[in-house]
Amino acid sequence: MQSEPRVQPRLSQRRSRAIRRELLYLGLCAPGLALLVLFNYAPLFGIVLAFKDFRPRDGIFGSRTVGFENFAYLFAGDAARITRNTVVMNLLFIVATLVVALSLALLLHELRARSPLLATVTQSAMFLPFVLSWVVVANLVTAFLDSGRGLVNQILGAAALPAVNWYSEPEYWPAILVSVDLWKGVGFWVIVYVAGILAINPSLYEAADIDGASRWQQIRRITLPLLLPLIVINVLLSVSKMFNADFGLFFQVTQNNPALYPTTDVIDTFVYRALTTTGDVGMAAAAGLYQAVVGLVLVTSANWYVRRRTPDNALF
Amino acid sequence: MLSSEVTARSAGPVRPNRAGRRRPSGAGRAPYALRVVAAGVAAAFVLPLVIMISASFSDETQLNEHGYGLWPRGFTVDAYRFVLDNADQLLRSYAVSIVVTACGTAASLLVMALMAFALSRPDFRLRRPITLAVLFAMIFNGGLVPLYIMITRYYGLQDTLWVLILPYLVAPWYVLLLRTYFMGLPSELFDAARIDGAGELRVFRSVVLPLSKPALAAVGLFVMLQYWNDWWLGLLYIQDRALTPVQLLLYRINSNIDFALTNPQLAGSFDVIPVQSARAAIAVLAIGPIVIAFFFLQKFLVKGITLGGVKD
Numbered sequence: 001m002q003s004e005p006r007v008q009p010r011l012s013q014r015r016s017r018a019i020r021r022e023l024l025y026l027g028l029c030a031p032g033l034a035l036l037v038l039f040n041y042a043p044l045f046g047i048v049l050a051f052k053d054f055r056p057r058d059g060i061f062g063s064r065t066v067g068f069e070n071f072a073y074l075f076a077g078d079a080a081r082i083t084r085n086t087v088v089m090n091l092l093f094i095v096a097t098l099v100v101a102l103s104l105a106l107l108l109h110e111l112r113a114r115s116p117l118l119a120t121v122t123q124s125a126m127f128l129p130f131v132l133s134w135v136v137v138a139n140l141v142t143a144f145l146d147s148g149r150g151l152v153n154q155i156l157g158a159a160a161l162p163a164v165n166w167y168s169e170p171e172y173w174p175a176i177l178v179s180v181d182l183w184k185g186v187g188f189w190v191i192v193y194v195a196g197i198l199a200i201n202p203s204l205y206e207a208a209d210i211d212g213a214s215r216w217q218q219i220r221r222i223t224l225p226l227l228l229p230l231i232v233i234n235v236l237l238s239v240s241k242m243f244n245a246d247f248g249l250f251f252q253v254t255q256n257n258p259a260l261y262p263t264t265d266v267i268d269t270f271v272y273r274a275l276t277t278t279g280d281v282g283m284a285a286a287a288g289l290y291q292a293v294v295g296l297v298l299v300t301s302a303n304w305y306v307r308r309r310t311p312d313n314a315l316f
Numbered sequence: 317m318l319s320s321e322v323t324a325r326s327a328g329p330v331r332p333n334r335a336g337r338r339r340p341s342g343a344g345r346a347p348y349a350l351r352v353v354a355a356g357v358a359a360a361f362v363l364p365l366v367i368m369i370s371a372s373f374s375d376e377t378q379l380n381e382h383g384y385g386l387w388p389r390g391f392t393v394d395a396y397r398f399v400l401d402n403a404d405q406l407l408r409s410y411a412v413s414i415v416v417t418a419c420g421t422a423a424s425l426l427v428m429a430l431m432a433f434a435l436s437r438p439d440f441r442l443r444r445p446i447t448l449a450v451l452f453a454m455i456f457n458g459g460l461v462p463l464y465i466m467i468t469r470y471y472g473l474q475d476t477l478w479v480l481i482l483p484y485l486v487a488p489w490y491v492l493l494l495r496t497y498f499m500g501l502p503s504e505l506f507d508a509a510r511i512d513g514a515g516e517l518r519v520f521r522s523v524v525l526p527l528s529k530p531a532l533a534a535v536g537l538f539v540m541l542q543y544w545n546d547w548w549l550g551l552l553y554i555q556d557r558a559l560t561p562v563q564l565l566l567y568r569i570n571s572n573i574d575f576a577l578t579n580p581q582l583a584g585s586f587d588v589i590p591v592q593s594a595r596a597a598i599a600v601l602a603i604g605p606i607v608i609a610f611f612f613l614q615k616f617l618v619k620g621i622t623l624g625g626v627k628d
Contacts, residue, residue, distance in 0.1 A: 022441060024516055025434040029446055032431035035486040038471070039463065040453040046462020060465060104357065111354050114347045118354055124614060125358035128365075131610050131617075132603060133545035135567045139599045140364040142570075143371060149383035149592070151367065183361065188621065195622040247548065255571065271460050276552075281461060288459025296456045316451050 049285035070286035078270060079290070086266040089177060089250075090242035094235060096178050101189035102231070106219060108190065109197050123194070127187035134248030137184055141253050145176070167255065170263040177264065180253050181246070189234075196230045197223055233306060233313050240302035243295045247272065267291045365607075371596035372396070376588045395593035399601070406598065408558060409565040412477070416561060417543040420481040424539045425532060427485060432494035433520050447495070454488035467553060479553040480561060484542055490535045497531040498524055534620025537613055544606060562602050569595060 045060070050070055052063040104126065112119040129137070144151045145166035153163040166172060200223065208218050245266035254264045267287060274284035299315075307314035367384050375390030382389050399406065434440055435447050457463070463483075473479040501524065509519045525532070550564035560568070590597075 018439075021439065021516060025437060025440040026442060028430040028434040029442075031427045032486045032491065033446065033449070035427070035482065036449065036453050036488070038466075039483050039486075040457055040488075041449075043458040043462035043466045045458075046465050047458045049461055049465065056469075059469070107350065107354060107357070111350050115351060115354075118351055118358075122354045122358040124611075125361040127614060127618070128607070128610060129361060131541055131545075131606050133547060133563045135547050135563045135570065136599055136603050139566065139570055139595065140368055143364065143367045143384040143596075146384070149379065151384050154383050154385075183364070187361070191618055191621050252567070268460075275461055275464060281465070285459065285461040288461050292456060292459050299455050316455075 050289040054281035070282040082267045082270045086245045094238045104190045105193035129184045130187050134252040138252035168259040170260045173263045236302050240298045372600045376590040395590045395597040399597045409562045413562040416480045420543040421540045424485045428491050435495045436498035450488045474553040475556045533616045566602050
């Protein structure tokens with residue numbers, strides 16, 4: 001506007017500039033792509049291990065091919081147990097997390113108007129365990145469950161009840177793992193749902209106040225229905241990941257105790273053990289592939305469903 | 317991981333004042349009940365940490381006799397004296413963790429931001445295929461075994477610092493998150509910078525990066541957390557004690573693999589070797605930095621969760 005019109009660059013010049021820019025973009029992607037190739041794509045060739053009788057000496061491709069033998073062995077043996085444990089425990093986590101996170105988010109929200117300080121402190125306290133590692137969490141759990149020194153047995157003792165050997169009784173572990181998972185992870189979801197509640201239009205509550213609706217009625221008729229889409233999507237996406245267990249939780253918190261395997265051995269711990277302890281590489285690869293394929297099916301179907309209902313929330 | 321993205325879109329920006337404005341009257345006894353419940357919940361979440369700190373200040377004999385408790389059993393700093401007297405391994409592990417976390421976080425942010433920037437440019441023709449490649453890496457992988465074999469047999473990375481850094485460097489989810497964030501920046505600013513003669517890299521450095529501070533801070537913190545808290549890569553690929561990060565050291569001590577603590581030569585002037593209390597002391601020392609950092613940085617983490625949803 002201020003100066004004379006710019007001279008159109010010649011076509012060839014424009015093209016060479018476009019090519020230079022394309023190469024620059026590619027260069028910017030290069031380090032990231034290289035790492036994806038090294039750690040995500042190249043290992044895909046290793047999937048053939050699931051169909052091999054792996055011997056370290058012969059390498060991946062030199063080892064004898066055995067077809068579906070590893071899978072046959074896996075499904076004749078541990079597959080049912082590790083699949084059941086993985087799926088059931090994840091479903092328990094999903095339900096428990098949803099119920100507790102929603103309740104705590106509602107609690108925090110009700111509290112915020114009356115005592116902002118206490119609400120802030122409570123939210124921080126709930127979120128704090130999220131930043132701890134599973135090793136530390138496992139350490140903390142022993143303070144409760146240690147058979148001699150643990151707090152739980154002290155309390156049982158005080159109530160004249162017999163002490164329990166927590167680390168050798170598998171039947172208690174679903175409940176223990178749910179509690180530990182909640183303690184460490186629920187703070188994250190509380191923040192998610194508090195944000196969801198804050199996004200609800202406040203005039204709805206004002207109108208409800210004028211109509212004389214009680215707090216409880218407002219929660220039931222306004223907050224929960226309006227949170228429903230968020231809840232549905234979060235649950236659905238959690239379900240899509242239910243074939244993957246949190247290795248740290250199942251390995252560290254149980255202290256990898258074989259006595260607890262009946263209820264705590266999941267696909268991820270099984271694969272780890274087959275790889276590092278029993279040295280059955282082919283079987284470990286087979287179990288890993290089984291997990292990856294079912295996981296892919298779950299993610300894509302969940303995404304398909306979300307996409308159909310609310311395309312904005314779809315992952316891809 | 318996937319689910320939190322939803323928050324950003326359906327929940328929108330958080331306006332904390334709203335809640336304060338409405339609901340002026342909280343009549344009756346309800347507020348007190350709420351407060352009591354909230355205080356109870358907060359206590360329950362902090363309690364385990366209090367117990368561990370108490371244990372670290374407890375007298376070993378009394379701890380073994382009476383068990384863990386809320387208050388130290390016979391207050392003493394013996395455990396810390398014991399741990400810090402033989403601090404070589406601990407300091408070494410701290411150094412490893414600090415180097416891995418610092419280098420890993422910086423490199424990861426740089427590599428991911430550069431990639432995300434290129435993928436956010438509409439005039440980049442390979443944008444689609446590369447974005448798809450990132451996405452596919454996120455939803456499908458060969459599992460632990462193929463990666464393990466590649467790293468140990470073909471890349472020869474075991475027992476190097478590299479193996480603690482490289483596998484986490486590019487997290488597909490964060491790349492996509494940053495890309496979405498960059499795409500949301502006002503394009504007029506880019507055009508203005510270009511008219512002023514800025515090249516692409518200059519646009520990235522002077523326009524994109526400063527405008528994306530909240531997203532970069534959140535992603536950076538989550539990446540940092542992952543590196544600091546990691547024991548998994550060490551468990552798989554590190555045998556060398558000199559390269560053992562803090563979390564792995566704590567794991568080895570927990571599972572009695574590490575004998576440094578129970579080595580009688582190290583007992584020195586202690587009547588009773590403080591095994592349990594020293595474990596607690598090491599745990600306290602291992603989580604100290606992260607808990608202190610938490611109080612300063614949690615608002616960025618919270619912002620990260622509500623802004624784009626970042627979770628490991």
